[in-house]
Amino acid sequence: MKTTIIKLMSLTILVILTCSFSKAGIPSTNEKIDNILKKEISYPDFAKKQKLEGVVLVSFTVKADGSVKINLTNESNNSLKDYVVKKLQSLKVVTNDSCDKTYNVKFEFKTV
Numbered sequence: 652m653k654t655t656i657i658k659l660m661s662l663t664i665l666v667i668l669t670c671s672f673s674k675a676g677i678p679s680t681n682e683k684i685d686n687i688l689k690k691e692i693s694y695p696d697f698a699k700k701q702k703l704e705g706v707v708l709v710s711f712t713v714k715a716d717g718s719v720k721i722n723l724t725n726e727s728n729n730s731l732k733d734y735v736v737k738k739l740q741s742l743k744v745v746t747n748d749s750c751d752k753t754y755n756v757k758f759e760f761k762t763v
Contacts, residue, residue: 684754692738694760698731705731707758714751717744731760
């Protein structure tokens with residue numbers, strides 16, 4: 652029970668960085684990740700057709716080599732979780748960082 656509570660509490664933190672250095676005038680890694688996520692993860696067609704709504708919380712690490720490792724997920728809809736995880740795992744993030752960075756992100760899918 653304590654482990655579950657600790658894991659859920661860790662998801663409430665927006666971004667946890669294992670190392671954080673940014674050069675002035677160059678977009679930070681957080682900005683790059685935000686832009687990539689906005690571009691790559693949108694409301695999926697299957698969910699629109701089925702009028703599925705839900706929230707997917709994901710903790711993931713962008714490794715120094717650009718690969719993405721999923722650490723933890725919590726979802727209100729399993730199909731949406733599978734979609735988000737698949738999209739994240741397919742990403743290859745190009746960074747200038749020499750260390751891994753962990754992010755906690757909330758994806759919200761709603762019909763309009």
